[in-house]
Amino acid sequence: MPHADRPIDRRAVVQRHDVMLTAPDPESVLTVGNGDFAFTADITGMQTFTAFHDQAAAIMQGRAAINTATMSTWGWHEMPNPDGFVLEDAMSEHSTTRGVVRYPDRHDMEGAMRGQVSDENRPGAWLNANPQRLDLGRVGFSFHDANGSRVDVGPDALTDTVQHLDLWSGTITSRFRYDDETVAVTTVGAPDDSTVAFRIESPLLGDGRLRITLRFPYAHPGFFQTSDWQHPDRHTSTIATDGSRSTISRQLDATAYLVAVESSTGSITQTAPHDFELLTDAESLDVVVRFAQNDGGALPSFDAVAQAAASSWERFWRSGAAIDFQGTADERARELERRVVLSQYLTAVNSAGVMPPAETGLTTNSWSGKAHLEMHFWHAAHFATWGRPELLERSLGWYLSILPRARATAEGQGYPGARWPKQVGPDGRESPDPIGSFLVWQQPHVLYLLELVWRASGPDNRSALALEFGELVEETATFMAAFTAERDGAFHLSPPIMPAQEFYDVTTTEDPTYELASWWWGLEIAQLWRERAGLLRQPEWSTVQAGLARPHVEDGHYTAIATEPYLRRDDHPALLAALGVLPPTPIIDPAIMTATLLDVLGNWEWHTAWGWDFPVIAMTASRLGRPDLAIDALLRDEVKNQFTLVGHNAQMGSILPIYLPGNGSLLAAVSLLATTGFPDTWDVATEGFVPWP
Numbered sequence: 306m307p308h309a310d311r312p313i314d315r316r317a318v319v320q321r322h323d324v325m326l327t328a329p330d331p332e333s334v335l336t337v338g339n340g341d342f343a344f345t346a347d348i349t350g351m352q353t354f355t356a357f358h359d360q361a362a363a364i365m366q367g368r369a370a371i372n373t374a375t376m377s378t379w380g381w382h383e384m385p386n387p388d389g390f391v392l393e394d395a396m397s398e399h400s401t402t403r404g405v406v407r408y409p410d411r412h413d414m415e416g417a418m419r420g421q422v423s424d425e426n427r428p429g430a431w432l433n434a435n436p437q438r439l440d441l442g443r444v445g446f447s448f449h450d451a452n453g454s455r456v457d458v459g460p461d462a463l464t465d466t467v468q469h470l471d472l473w474s475g476t477i478t479s480r481f482r483y484d485d486e487t488v489a490v491t492t493v494g495a496p497d498d499s500t501v502a503f504r505i506e507s508p509l510l511g512d513g514r515l516r517i518t519l520r521f522p523y524a525h526p527g528f529f530q531t532s533d534w535q536h537p538d539r540h541t542s543t544i545a546t547d548g549s550r551s552t553i554s555r556q557l558d559a560t561a562y563l564v565a566v567e568s569s570t571g572s573i574t575q576t577a578p579h580d581f582e583l584l585t586d587a588e589s590l591d592v593v594v595r596f597a598q599n600d601g602g603a604l605p606s607f608d609a610v611a612q613a614a615a616s617s618w619e620r621f622w623r624s625g626a627a628i629d630f631q632g633t634a635d636e637r638a639r640e641l642e643r644r645v646v647l648s649q650y651l652t653a654v655n656s657a658g659v660m661p662p663a664e665t666g667l668t669t670n671s672w673s674g675k676a677h678l679e680m681h682f683w684h685a686a687h688f689a690t691w692g693r694p695e696l697l698e699r700s701l702g703w704y705l706s707i708l709p710r711a712r713a714t715a716e717g718q719g720y721p722g723a724r725w726p727k728q729v730g731p732d733g734r735e736s737p738d739p740i741g742s743f744l745v746w747q748q749p750h751v752l753y754l755l756e757l758v759w760r761a762s763g764p765d766n767r768s769a770l771a772l773e774f775g776e777l778v779e780e781t782a783t784f785m786a787a788f789t790a791e792r793d794g795a796f797h798l799s800p801p802i803m804p805a806q807e808f809y810d811v812t813t814t815e816d817p818t819y820e821l822a823s824w825w826w827g828l829e830i831a832q833l834w835r836e837r838a839g840l841l842r843q844p845e846w847s848t849v850q851a852g853l854a855r856p857h858v859e860d861g862h863y864t865a866i867a868t869e870p871y872l873r874r875d876d877h878p879a880l881l882a883a884l885g886v887l888p889p890t891p892i893i894d895p896a897i898m899t900a901t902l903l904d905v906l907g908n909w910e911w912h913t914a915w916g917w918d919f920p921v922i923a924m925t926a927s928r929l930g931r932p933d934l935a936i937d938a939l940l941r942d943e944v945k946n947q948f949t950l951v952g953h954n955a956q957m958g959s960i961l962p963i964y965l966p967g968n969g970s971l972l973a974a975v976s977l978l979a980t981t982g983f984p985d986t987w988d989v990a991t992e993g994f995v996p997w998p
Contacts (some may be wrong), residue, residue, distance in 0.1 A: 310988045313629045316473055319622050322646040324470040324951050329460035331358050331370035331855050332962060333951050335470050336668055337494030337501065337614070340379045340657030340699070342596070343667035345371070346445075346502040347460070348468055350479030351503065352489035353445035354460050355520075360669065360959040361530055370994060374531040375441065376667040376674070377499050378658040379598060380439040381731055382524035382560045386420050386431065394428035395737035399801045402790040405721045408801065409737040414528075429737035436730040438663065438674025439557070440531035442521045442564060444501070447582065448483065449514050458483070466897040470951075473622060474615035484514060495610050495619035500595040502610040508588050517583035517592055519566065519573075524557055529960055531670045536739070543578045546572075550604065553581065565595045567604040606659040621653060625692030625993050628979060632988030637940045644746040645975055647952025648968035649691075655965055656684040657696040661729055665963045675728050675736060679747035679805065680966045685918045687972035689757035692993045694766075699756050701774070704751050707733025708777060715784050721785030723777070725751065740913045743803040743811040745788070745880075746820050749827025752781055757832045761995040771838055783832030785824055786849045796852045798824065805879035806865050816867035818856035821894040822883035825850050829890075853892060856883070862901040863893075878905045878922065885925030886973075888998045899929050906934070911943045916954040916967025919946045920974035927977050932984045939974060 326333055336345045347354050352373040356362065363370035366763040396407040412429030417695050446456040460466075463481040470477050477492040480588040488507040494500070509515035522532030522538045533539075540557040551573045553564040565572060569592075571585030583592065591607035605613075628645060630638040655666025661681035681700070688697035704711075704725070710733045713721035718724065725748055726733060727741035735742065755774055759767055789796035797816055804811065804817030828850050832842045857867035864871035864881045872880075881902060884893045922938035940946075945956050945967075956965030979994040 311629075311632075313990050313992055314628045315627050316624055318627065318629050318631075318642070319472050319646055322643045323472050324647070326466070326468040326950065328466060329354070329357065330950075331363060331368065331461070332949055332953070332955070334358065334373055334652050334668070335468065335951060336651075337475055337477060337492060338654040339494060339496050339617075339766050340653060340655070340696070341659055341667075342499035343377075343493070343654055344375050344494055345373045345668050346477060346479075346492055347445075348371050348463065348466050348479065349447040349481065350468065350477050350492040351517075351637075352443040355443060355445070355534075357460050360962065361527075363959040364477050369955065369962055371953070371959075372440070372531045372669045374440040374669055375442055375501070375596065376438055376440060376531070377596065378660055378667070378731075379499075380441050380562065380596070381436045381674075382439050382476055382557050383436040384431070384434070384524070384526055385558060386435070388428075389429075390428040390431045392432060392735060392737070394425075395432055401719075401801065402799050406718045407837070408718075408742045409735055410739045410742045412737040412739065414738070432734075433728075433736045433738060434526040434673050436673070436732075437526055438523055438531070438670055439560065440522055441499075441562065442519055442555075443543075444503070444592075444594055446516050447516045447518045449516065451512070451514070453513055455555065472646065472727075473618060475618040475650075476611065476614065481963045483509065483641075488515065490838050491611070493607075493611045493614045495605070496613050498595065498601065500605070501595065502593045502605075503591070503592045504605045504607050504611075505592070506588065507834075507949045509940045510590055511586055511588040513584060513586075517568075517590070519553065519564070519581040519583075519594070521553075521555060521564075521579040525670075527616060527670075528668050528672060529665075533675075537578045538577070542575075543740040544573065544575050544581065549745060551581075552600070552923060561597050562596060563598070563600060565601070565604055566592065568592045569607075570632055586681075604911075621693075624977070626690075626976065626995075627992050628975065628994075630987070632990070633986075635936075637936065639985065641940060641975075643938070644948045644952065644968075646973055648946070648972050651952050652684065652687070652965060652969050652972065653696065656969060657688065657699060659699055661700050662965065664966060665961065668963050671961055672728060672736075675730050675864055676909060677728055678725055678750065679727060679744060680917075681747070682750045683966035683970040683973070685969060686754060686757055687969055690976035691972060692761060692995055694758040694887075694995075695733070696760035697754060698770075701754060703731075703759065705774070707959055708780065710734065712780065720784050720787045722782070722787060723780040724748065724784050724788075725781070739811075740807050744805070744807075745798070745802060746805045746823060748781065748785060748788075748881060749823045749830070750829045752778060754997065756833070757995075760998070765910045766768070767837075771834065775834065775838060778834045780980070782828055782843070782846060785827055786843075786846050786955060789824070789849050789853070791852070794852060796849050797854045803829055805882070806873065806877045807950040808873055808876050809866055809870075813868055814866050816854050816856065818863045818865060818880040819823060819883045819887075821853055822887050822890050823858055825853055825890045825892050826887050827996040855892065856880075858897060861897065862904045863897055874908055875910040877910055877915060878920050881905060881925040882921050885923075885928045886921060889928070895929060898925065902926060902929060902931075903933070906938075911941070914943060914945060916945050916956060916964045917970035919943070920967075920970035923974040924977050927974070927981045932978060932982055935974065935978055936987075939971065973975065
């Protein structure tokens with residue numbers, strides 16, 4: 306890497322990838338937020354064109370779109386449950402090495418998405434859909450004629466549209482013309498609570514042709530939908546005004562929250578059960594909106610929010626690691642740098658909150674907005690290796706809150722310790738699923754994440770981590786050791802089990818390659834934490850580590866599992882993660898993994914691969930001394946390895962139009978390359994990266 310020690314102008318690197326939009330696009334939305342709150346805006350800088358960005362409608366029309374929602378880590382809702390469904394109602398019996406065990410697998414996802422749920426699967430369908438993350442409300446414009454009558458306006462009625470996301474300050478500025486007049490909007494999000502602020506300037510405000518609207522939907526139990534506008538009778542919105550401040554009280558079944566609004570001029574009136582309108586006679590207007598579970602006191606001014614946001618984002622960009630590809634002649638380098646910069650912004654907004662995020666973060670819903678714990682690693686591991694461990698640590702305390710549930714799951718399946726779930730809401734209750742209930746690759750992730758934070762932290766924080774998480778580490782590893790089944794002197798990962806490549810028979814699959822290596826590494830992390838606490842290594846764990854079965858090899862390369870069909874060449878090539886995502890372990894032979902990497906590159910069905918698969922390949926190539934293959938993988942031209950103008954890694958059209966594991970895994974792979982080496986022909990400057998184990 307020539308000139309690798311040259312200084313980096315961090316602001317120049319970031320701002321050369323500011324987002325500029327010049328036309329309305331249903332897939333191009335911009336978000337401001339802080340990891341626990343996000344406001345997603347359309348081309349107006351607000352949430353004006355709901356129908357244009359409606360994902361469900363877009364699917365019916367054969368196009369892609371992203372909802373313009375307002376979401377948080379605290380805003381959740383549960384549909385009424387008159388039948389009193391509990392997790393036990395969605396369980397089936399499965400044979401294991403410890404006898405018959407009940408797993409919560411009774412849920413038909415495809416049937417649920419079609420609205421065709423059998424009586425047998427109805428409990429699982431309700432439990433899978435609930436709770437769902439709330440769309441807290443929409444703040445947008447309404448357009449009116451000279452007489453004050455509302456006009457139905459679409460984005461095509463706007464001209465001269467220009468929108469700019471200043472990444473360095475986290476500020477969206479939007480300009481457009483309507484009815485021969487200019488409208489300018491500045492949008493910012495507070496760095497420390499659920500507040501969004503706007504500065505709007507236009508002659509249209511003063512004569513009433515442009516007004517601010519606040520609209521509130523009911524919750525939606527669907528897979529990706531954020532809002533239900535069809536049932537106004539299922540929720541209530543009431544307003545109280547005190548001077549320039551109004552407070553809207555929201556009630557959806559058992560869920561309640563407040564929306565405080567303060568404007569520099571004008572007044573708010575309720576125009577429909579869940580619609581409110583702000584009208585002013587001034588040509589300049591500041592509006593500050595705070596969403597909260599309780600009254601948070603006085604609202605800040607627009608200027609205060611904007612200044613706090615700018616200071617917070619500058620601290621973010623100046624903290625931790627940085628990388629500059631500008632000196633590289635390879636034409637792919639600028640695109641990689643663009644993806645890196647935008648992915649840092651998007652993961653800070655969506656994935657740095659107090660609990661593991663949904664795959665679509667706080668931008669829109671996926672799996673009803675629930676967290677997928679196997680994806681938490683991809684969302685957030687990079688925060689530690691990029692020298693920002695505090696952003697990862699924020700979500701790790703949540704595991705302590707659900708530790709009792711994880712213990713109960715293990716106990717119910719006949720094991721000691723704690724078994725971590727796959728798909729959950731904030732309370733950690735497992736979501737029934739015929740795949741997710743049998744996944745285990747999430748189990749060691751909390752150990753790996755803790756280890757990454759520990760390595761990126763100073764001495765004082767290391768001591769605090771050991772004290773806070775020591776019990777969790779022990780419980781996690783205790784389950785892992787007990788979960789293995791001894792046979793003929795070897796320890797196996799036995800049925801029912803589903804590997805990360807989610808297309809095998811749970812009743813017959815055994816010894817998935819990646820999971821075997823991650824089992825050894827997870828137990829090793831737990832042993833290291835014991836040693837750091839002055840304790841001896843746990844002998845039972847050592848016995849399991851030494852006796853773990855070795856992965857199945859066929860024609861000189863690893864297969865995904867040790868039972869037939871051994872290897873399918875679609876979906877995730879997760880077997881590569883056994884050396885790449887994971888450091889070298891006794892489980893994996895580097896020479897065989899090199900052959901496996903080449904086999905995957907030559908024979909995989911790439912149209913089936915997902916966004917995080919390409920960084921996995923890159924990490925394996927990096928560990929094996931092939932940075933050239935790593936770059937090829939990161940920038941491979943495949944359908945699920947594209948990054949939109951705003952940085953979203955879209956996967957399935959409107960069903961999954963943003964996929965943050967793709968963004969986070971890209972950052973993870975780049976951080977590994979930053980410490981192991983880019984190709985010799987690349988001129989890359991780096992600073993502040995924390996080496997991977």
